[in-house]
Amino acid sequence: MLGIRAPATKKTTTLTVAVKCRPFTEAERGRDIVRVHNDKEVVVLDPDLSKDYLERIQNRTKERRYTFDYAFGPNSTNLDVYKRSIHSTIAGVVQGLNATVFAYGSTGSGKTYTMVGTQDDPGLMVLSLNTIFNLIEKDNTSDDFEVTCSYLEVYNEVIYDLLEKSSGHLELREDPDQGIVVAGLRSIKVNSADKILELLNTGNSRRKTESTEVNATSSRWVISFVHKLARSFGDKGGKKTTKEISKSGYQRKTRIGGSCWKVGFFLRERASETNSGGQKLRDGANINRSLLALANCINALGKQQKKGLAYVPYRNSKLTRILKDGLSGNSQTIMIATISPANNHYHHSINTLKYADRAKEIRTHIQKNIGTINAHVSDYQKMIDNLQSEVGRLRKELAEKESQLNAKPTERDVDDETSWLNKLSQETGENVQERINLQKALIELEETNLRNRKELQHLDDAIAKQQVIENDGTVVQALQARRQVILDNIRDNDELGLNYKKEIEANETCRCQLQAMIDEAISNNGNKTYLGILSQYRLLGITNTELQFEIAMRDQIICSQREAHRNTWDLLMSLGLDEKQIVELGAKKGIIVEDWVLTTPAGPSNTNSSEHKRHPPLLCSPSSSKSGATSPSFFPQNREFCSRSLAMENKKLPQFFREEHHSSYYYISHGFYPSSAYQQRHSNQPSSSFGVHDQDSHGSYYSPHTRNGKHISLYNENSGSTSSFNTNFRQQQHQHQQDTWAVACRQETNTNSYSGMSSTWDCKGMPKDPTPIQQKSPQIFPPHISSKFHGGRF
Ligand SMILES: Nc1ncnc2c1ncn2[C@@H]1O[C@H](COP(=O)(O)OP(=O)(O)OP(=O)(O)O)[C@@H](O)[C@H]1O
Secondary structure, eight states: OOOOOOOOOOEEEEOEEEEEEOOOOTTOOSOBOEEEETTTEEEEOOSOTTOOHHHHHTTOOOOEEEEOSEEEOTTOOHHHHIIIIIHHHHHHHHTTOOEEEEEEEOTTSSHHHHHTBOSSSBOHHHHHHHHHHHHHHHOOSSOEEEEEEEEEEEETTEEEETTSTTOOOBEEEEETTTEEEEETOOOEEEOSHHHHHHHHHHHHHHSOOOOOSSOTTOOOSEEEEEEEEEEEEOOTTOOOOHHHHHHHOOSOEEEEEEEEEEEEEOOOOOHHHHTOOHHHHHHHHHHHHHHHHHHHHHHHHHHHHHHOOOOOOGGGOHHHHHTHHHHHSSOEEEEEEEEOOBGGGHHHHHHHHHHHHHHTTOEEEEOOOEEEEEOSHHHHHHHHHHHHHHHHHHHHHHHHHHHHHHTSOTTHHHHHHHHHHHHHHHHHHHHHHHHHHHHHHHHHHHHHHHHHHHHHHHHHHHHHHHHHHOSSOHHHHHHHHHHHHHHHHHHHHHHHHHHHHHHHHHHHHHHHHHHHHHHHHHHTOTTHHHHHHHHHHHHHHHHHHHHHHHHHHHHHHHHHHHHHHHHHHHHHHHTTOOHHHHHHHHHHTTOEETTHHHHSOOOHHHHTSHHHHHSOOOEEOHHHHHTTOOOOOOOOTTOOOOOOOGGGTTSOOOOOOOHHHHHHHHHHHTTOOOHHHHHHHOTTOOSOOTTOOOTTOOOOOOOTTEETTEEOOOTTTTOSOHHHHHHHHHHHHHHHHHHHHHHHHHHHHHHHHHTTOOOEEOTTSOEEOOOOGGGSOOOOOOHHHHHHHTTTTO
């Protein structure tokens, strides 16, 4: 038979399961517990009659109910079974469809009777053979048919050929076209049902049957009867055999077909029931192994359909390998489950029915084994050419794919995922850095404008006062010019601030998208755990950067506050005041100098004590003093007490606060957090509270990036690593320290200018020549000085 498979479409079908309950045998005693309803339902009654009503309604009954494709009671004949459940399948064999029929049941349940039958009630094998030959006979086409049959037995997992007089052990082989085949199994050509029955009888005589206590002629072996049918489709004009057609080489299309139907029946027995030992016991165990393997395959195949599990243990026995096609391949398969009606077979019957029930889930894929071949050599050549070009195309495709694969290392999937995750992480890092820069720039901008607004207020006050005392209006004009500059700066900074806010929002959106991409990639990936940990690690790194940013900002604020304190002390002492005077002055104005006031009453002896030098005093407001806070302030050692006109003495003294504390509040009041904490609090408000500062806020700090009251953007200035970021901050701090003192001096100058005074101070706190305000460099108002010394109060 030529092995060309048809490109016909596959049809998926489920196993057909029929249950046949045999009648009581003459020797059998017991109670009938099997009921068949509607030709489909099988009910096995509880064999224990002693159960009362209560037990029954409590569902303690052992009664079981199953539904199958077909169910046959004891009065059904083999012909009934055949007509309803087998005939159409066997008819399909002539059309090129494979078929498998096997009986499954416990020993003595009627497998042999159902498959072989008797003279009066021929079995399914006989009936199906009759059908095949009837159909061939009735076929009025020019097609040729060739029927062959084989007969084999599996005994203790060894295959014997029953059509051979003295058969050796046969092996199973896997054929790409025909599936599992028994190598060396004799295949005899037959042309009538009678001939096959003759062969069956011959084979049966070679079977090893031994009596058991259950069945006097128990087969105790797995028997399979394999028929093959080859069909050559010819023209209507005349019949041609396959051989003749292939020889002729005429330009005539011919279809060929082949099908196979297998019939098997098995024994299942228990050693205790068969009362057999030794060799018999081993035989029983092997037979059980075959059937156990079949049961396992049925189980696995049933689950496979329901849950998609893959492994089916076909290789566990010869029987399951022979039946493989029938259980999952190209075959229409019918399982006949045979049971006994007797109550003492209850467990066997239930067992058989359970497997039969699972077998209903098994699916096979049937396909006609018919192909079209062209009889002419040139057509064969064309076919070969086409196939070769197809092979060439596929080879090329394969080579391309392989080169793609080789371009990357073995663990390319993981590597790809990792590098992709790296890219995402890097982008997230850049995103965070960008936001840090934007927030930093925004904060500085806010501070600048806060100072601008305060200066504006002071300018307004100064202008009002000056207008009263001045005749020519020169100073007022200068003040108004300055006021205009500040107003312009405020407007510009407001615009810039709004842009920053928009950029921060865009940055937040981008960050959310990146995070969603990372999350999705991790959740969809097989390496979930690994990628999850990697992602967490990266995100922690990013959070760390943000925290370092916050720390750096706080450091800078603390540093600037300390500088401000130091400058304030220097300024006070440069005015010519000693400590006692400062304390007294402070006390008059309600300012308490900690340590001095808290420990001992202010006095000359105390102010000069070494204790005070070891613990520099802290200027604080009464309110902060009450809070009991005692953190030290920085007191410049060996400071010079310069002589100074005390023209200021009667002016209002500034209010000193604990800037350290306020700087912390600053972050909170300005909504500045590391992004994680920030997001928790302000998921929809990424920007800080630009332009809405409390006038009493004291958390402002001097920024070297602010000139002339106008903000100079820091955006992208610090993009890069955390270390460069910190370096920047250190540089800023250094610059800041240098600037603070100069600013303090300039502040003093300006303040005096506003008050109409002409004296100025150098960077060491020494008086300098007066300079008109118009010629001064652009004014910067350091927070701790500008907010307290500014406005002509000092
Ligand atoms: N439908 C039936 N009508 C009448 N008698 C039956 C029928 N089915 C089975 N029997 C009888 O039941 C007995 C056991 O049947 P059978 O030998 O077919 O069982 P088995 O399943 O093939 O047993 P084992 O597996 O041991 O070979 C036999 O005496 C047989 O004649």
